[in-house]
Amino acid sequence: MVTSEKCSRRRPLSANILCSGLQLYRGISGSIVKILPTTSIGYVIYEELCKSFGVRMS
Numbered sequence: 001m002v003t004s005e006k007c008s009r010r011r012p013l014s015a016n017i018l019c020s021g022l023q024l025y026r027g028i029s030g031s032i033v034k035i036l037p038t039t040s041i042g043y044v045i046y047e048e049l050c051k052s053f054g055v056r057m058s
Contacts, residue, residue, distance in 0.1 A: 050057060
């Protein structure tokens with residue numbers, strides 16, 4: 001484990017990435033599970049509205 005003295009919030013982002021590795025991605029699966037249904041519903045609604053208004057996508 002890396003000590004907090006070595007990695008702090010005052011350091012630039014690139015230094016923190018080198019210091020802590022991929023900990024920036026902690027919790028990404030929860031975010032995807034939260035965002036994916038909303039995005040999918042929005043996409044389906046968009047497609048159906050385009051069909052109902054006769055908008056032709058190229």
